[in-house]
Amino acid sequence: MTAETAPAVGAALPAARRRPVRPGRLGLHAFLMTVSLAFLAPLLLAVYASLRPYEETAAHGYFSLPRNLSFDYYRQAFTDSGMSKYFVNSLIIAVPGVLLALFLASFVAFAVARLRMRGGMVLLMLFTAGNLLPQQVIVTPLYVMFNRIPLPYWMSESMTMYDSFWAVIAVQVGFQTGFCVFVLANFMRTLPLEILEAARVDGAGVWTQYWRITLPLCRPALAALGTLQFTWMYNDFLWALVFVSDGDKLPITSALNNLRGQFFTDYNLLAAGSVIVALPTILVFLLLQRQFIAGLTLGSSKG
Numbered sequence: 001m002t003a004e005t006a007p008a009v010g011a012a013l014p015a016a017r018r019r020p021v022r023p024g025r026l027g028l029h030a031f032l033m034t035v036s037l038a039f040l041a042p043l044l045l046a047v048y049a050s051l052r053p054y055e056e057t058a059a060h061g062y063f064s065l066p067r068n069l070s071f072d073y074y075r076q077a078f079t080d081s082g083m084s085k086y087f088v089n090s091l092i093i094a095v096p097g098v099l100l101a102l103f104l105a106s107f108v109a110f111a112v113a114r115l116r117m118r119g120g121m122v123l124l125m126l127f128t129a130g131n132l133l134p135q136q137v138i139v140t141p142l143y144v145m146f147n148r149i150p151l152p153y154w155m156s157e158s159m160t161m162y163d164s165f166w167a168v169i170a171v172q173v174g175f176q177t178g179f180c181v182f183v184l185a186n187f188m189r190t191l192p193l194e195i196l197e198a199a200r201v202d203g204a205g206v207w208t209q210y211w212r213i214t215l216p217l218c219r220p221a222l223a224a225l226g227t228l229q230f231t232w233m234y235n236d237f238l239w240a241l242v243f244v245s246d247g248d249k250l251p252i253t254s255a256l257n258n259l260r261g262q263f264f265t266d267y268n269l270l271a272a273g274s275v276i277v278a279l280p281t282i283l284v285f286l287l288l289q290r291q292f293i294a295g296l297t298l299g300s301s302k303g
Helices: 002-017 023-050 054-060 072-080 083-114 120-130 135-148 165-188 193-201 206-217 219-235 238-243 252-259 267-287 289-296
Strands: none
Touching: 023 267, 054 267, 072 083, 072 252, 072 267, 083 120, 083 165, 083 206, 083 219, 083 252, 083 267, 120 165, 135 165, 135 238, 165 219, 165 238, 193 206, 206 219, 219 267, 219 289, 238 252, 252 267, 267 289
16 A cells, blocks of 8 residues: 555645745736836837838838848948947946946945944935936036136147036036945945954054955945946936037937938938947946846845
8 A cells, every 4th residue: 555655645745845826926927027028118129120121111110020131220320320439439438437436436435334424424415415406407507617627638629628528427427426325325334334343453444444345345236336327327418418519529329310311310220220329238237237136136135
């Protein structure tokens, strides 16, 4: 009897270990998939349109089945708009801007969260309140100020901050530092105080506590902020449009204007250019995906 019942018991074990699928969980997954597709739909439609000739979509519509797919529009978009030059301009603005914003914000966040300085909470509130100010409100004052700030010729051909990368970088860093301070300060507060106390006992100074102890522990938060900051600075067009008059210094977002004709615009060609412009941000996210997700989920498992 033991030999006959053993297989039945063994076969019943896997079924008993299976968790029942709850209708609420299925509904949650269906909702998340729907939201994901809604966010991806414009990008997928742009990729689909960029692979088809404009004559075909004009005759049969953008949601029709394809009859001819090719990458000709991508080659044409890259060459006709001169994207290589604008890519370099965007990197000149975004990379130093991200590094400066994170570096300066980490200084302030460390002072507010770890040094227990007087007025630290007020300082944090001021940095946070700066993000609530509409950026467009101070366009005119900044325009006047940058025209009056002198720079040597080797830094700016206009001899002022206006019409230079410095103006765009300064504005990006100024507006993004507040958000970075808010995020980093709140993250640094979650780090155990015993680590810094042990470092002080061993004779570590303030710089050692900041550079060699606190910053390495903040890598997930810095990676998440770096990804967001690069995306925002790379995609921005307002400040470059206002503070740069030389067309050769404009960022990559301006290259799309070169694909628009005076009397006719090939929207499939424009879609191919938009996909090319979006590739660097997608690449940065893929490279920092693990750190980005870790930075977003920090503290989610704490009671």
